[in-house]
Amino acid sequence: MLELSGIVAGYDSAVVLRNVDLVVPPGAVVALLGPNGAGKTTLLRVASGLLAPTEGRVLVEGKDMTGSAPYRLAAAGVCHIPEGRGIFPALSVAENLRLQTPPGGGRMAERAVEVFPRLGERMSQLAGTLSGGEQQMLALARAYLCNPKLVLLDEVSMGLAPKIVDEIFEYLHTLAAQGTAMLLVEQYVGKALALADYVHILKRGRINFAGEPCEIGEEMVAESYLGVGA
């Protein structure tokens, strides 16, 4: 589905990603772990076209889309839910849902409400006045509305209450069961591993582990996050 090869990318004078290879097979869930500042967000930005890599190639379904504008990658089926809240706070919930639906997608807002009934009660409210959990649900509704082939998720559980995190992961499991491929950056390592088919660990801009969740031990994750061996 998504193939990143030899990606070198960064901002101005800072190189963040140093020769990263990563593949997300169709329908698979890949967890991308690593400490803060490792370059996870940058990797997702490269995958969705927000940042063009200085070297390397981005292939979506075998098609070279290196340097394509984000809206073209979105049209090709890549759905990036960015860090923070991927919503427009000054627009209403209904308006947000409308922008999330691809043109000609019909009245999809009802479908979003099926998935997140809470949103239904708040359609005319400004999205910025929703609670953190509701905002994230609104952002995640897009992964449903635009029928993506690949969803890039950047710390969608950050700063949310545990109960809401559970609800969101339940939704992600449903999405995965439908065969949507996912690249998941997540702070809740346990939950991410339970969902993932493959795991990559990124550290200081390089992949230093790639494998399956069962191969990875607690100490390995702890070491990569905390920088201390046990």
Add this chain to the structure above:
Amino acid sequence: MSATASARARKAGPLADHRPAVLAALPAIAVLVIGIPWVQANHLWPFVVTGVTDGSIYALAALGLVLTFKTSGVFNFAIGAQAAASAYVFYSFRVDAGMPWPIAALLSLLLVGVVGSLVLERLALWLAEAPAVRRVVATIGLLVLLQSLLTGLYGTATIAFDDFLPTGLVEIGSVNVGVNQMIVVALAIVATIGLFLFFKSTRLGISMQAVVDDSNLLALQGTNPVKVRRYAWAIGSSFVSISGMLVAPAIGIDVNQLLVLFIAAFGAAAVASFSSLPLAFASAMVIGVSMNLLASQLTSNQNLTISAFYTQVPFLVLVAALALLPPRRLVERGARRVRRARPIRAFPRQAVYGTTATVVAVALLIPDLVGPGDLTQYTTGVGFVVIFMSLGLLLWTSGQISLCHMAFAAVGATSFAHAQHNGVPWLLAMLFAVAVTVPVGAIVAIPSFRLTGTYLAVITFGVGLLFQKLLYGTFLMFGKFDNQQVTRPDALNMSGDRGYYYLSLAVAGVCALAVVAVRRSRLGRLLRGLADSPVALDAHGANTRLTRLFVFCISAAMAAVGGVLIAGVTTSASGNPSGSFGYFNSLVMVAVLTFCGRQPLLSPIAAAFLFVVLKIYPPFDSGFFVDYQGVFFGALALAVAVVPGIARVQPSRRGALRTPEGGPVRARRDLQLRGAWV
């Protein structure tokens, strides 16, 4: 934590939605309650009707300005010129080509509104990552270009333009209202409501609000932000074009008059903190009505300043709004992504000495090299070198913006004249002029404490116009005959052209040394730091307000010196808008200095030569070059502002750095800082 947060947020919800509208409505209701009986009692309804008509025209332009500034981050200083262009083109098709007016209007709308929008959208794209100075200079360049082009093509005389809308009268209540007036008002109301519905109910309209918030997110959601901005420019630019055509029959077509008239749209947009469309509409109406009511009350007054006071309303509104609005409502879009300008290249020491020696030698020999008739032009040039040096200090060394520099020069020249009239000798009068101008510079510096970039440019533009329209004509400055006599000093043959040239040169030399001294002093280092990173200076304990105050004061003082020198050339000074001290010259000078580079001394010399002296030599003394001088200056400034951006068109080629504080905290705080858009 998040539970309380959400409860609060929800409670604030419905109010937050309508807060700007509510805030605007309360004073509006108060005005209506008090105003209607007053208007009724004094039979002022005809003035209200004219005011609403004028207001509608300003409203159209203000809506266009707000829409394009919000979506693209580029403030179109040239809307007045664009409106004038539209009116002239309309005139050409209707009168010169004899077409029926609807076709002529449509063609003008297409040419100036739509084709113009394509040009502007492209410029804005190239300016997306430019520092504020370049973004300002680009549209100032466009303004200078258009003004000169239109004056060159159509002349400076006001062209009378017959009404094209039906002129019949309808009696409403006891007031006769023109059908044309009704059509104009209806058009503005339809445009505003239409825009409102467009934003509420169409996907493109919603995208336009979204692109302001977060264009990256919009792109991730599959909508091309560039396309959305293009439509925003098309709508905004068409509104401006229509307003230009509507205003033409009422006052005739005159680009210089329209430039000033459309400041009303700037004022309305400023009151709406450049973001709320209904508020922009409402304040345009208030400006229109209050101008007409003031005019009705004051025209009989003997004092010219008071009787013409109504014309000041737009400038006062513009300056007051920017001075009083909380700075958090005036945060420039994309300010984080700005690429800093390349450092100014320093020449090797040898080259500096060589160049200095050459320039000084040439300057000393000029009276012997050029004819006596040409010498006065060189003396004026020397005066302008001083003003350009002071402008460069502000613009390039300290990174501040002033679009009212000739006002400083005018204050200098007129206080010099006043001192001379009271028998003060030349040198002391010069020092007096400096002493008077320094506090003026300090006052203009105050907005720079809270505003930066485009907003600072807009408010100094307003200040320049206030000086021109409100103060130049008073006894404090040029007086009601718009003329102040000055004399040259008598000693050492300095009253002759040759002597006065050498005197000016000596004064300019002192100023040049002062610039060098400032740049080498601690203040100079702090100024360079201020241009690069005010936050870092602040974090090391320097009081950056004081730094800004100093640079404005020094720059104003030096501009005053330049003003005195220029006045001495003709031994009289006038504040004519198109003369040396006119507000428009402040704009042209910023444009000229921009394409002359950022060298502290060499660039001002080059700029003054191009600006003042070059036009006495062939082929530049031909009618063509004199008429279209502004076209070249404007085009060059525009090119210098835009060219560095052309190579970086692809926004996806680089990413914005991650914001230092991501996540919910920032998202929430941003929401609170942001006024609602519609």
Add this chain to the structure above:
Amino acid sequence: MTTGQLPDLTVENLTVRFGGLTAVNNVSLTAGSGSITGMLGPNGAGKTTTFNACTGVVPAWAGTLHLGDCRLNGRSTASRAAHGLGRTFQRMELFDSMTVRENVALGPEAAMSARRPWGQLFCPAKEAREIRSRTSTAIDLCGLGALANRTSGDLSTGQRRLVELARAIASPFRFLLLDEPSSGLDVQETEQFGAILRTFVAETGIGVLLVEHDMALVADVCTYIHVLDFGCKIFEGTTAETMSSDIVRAAYLGSEGVSAAAEGLAHA
């Protein structure tokens, strides 16, 4: 100004709110002179907000901030700096058009300009000498000698971080706050940065509060660590205690930790 006792930074019961959102909730901490104290926490934990409250970028909703005996609440950023509180920026605020040496020198120069009302205009010879000596000491300490005449805008991120540190070191600050200095640095550059920081603190006795998300640098240089999560302080202790703390692990790896993940896998 560095004469006399060097101050500690004391934060007592700090609460910061943005509208309805409590970003920092009742946090207290002390960062002593002569040592490097760490402030750790995952994204969105409130580290940067605490930092900004200390420097005066955001107002403290409740609680007090002291630098030694000097109460900081209500003072402007510049005034806090004038009282000896220095800071660096995560996004590196350098004077990009100037050389490295000019950058470093402008730090103490800006600080000294605030000593007198007209201090911005002239630089007395005595201060000029002091600035020169402070600048060259800082440049030597940070190993920037070879780059001293390069324009800082052209340097790499790692070099720019060092320039910013050198500028803060050269200034007459009595306490330093560093905002995520390791972001954008590779392993080697981070180690180099940590070594310079340790030398600086050992030589001058100035206290440093290091706000970081990267454990490696913190473990390397800090003696005592405070950990924040969800705006609250969840742990404080020595470096060794922090590194072996389950609470800290949970904060970094999600509340269930990795052992729960292993359990989850066993079920699957």
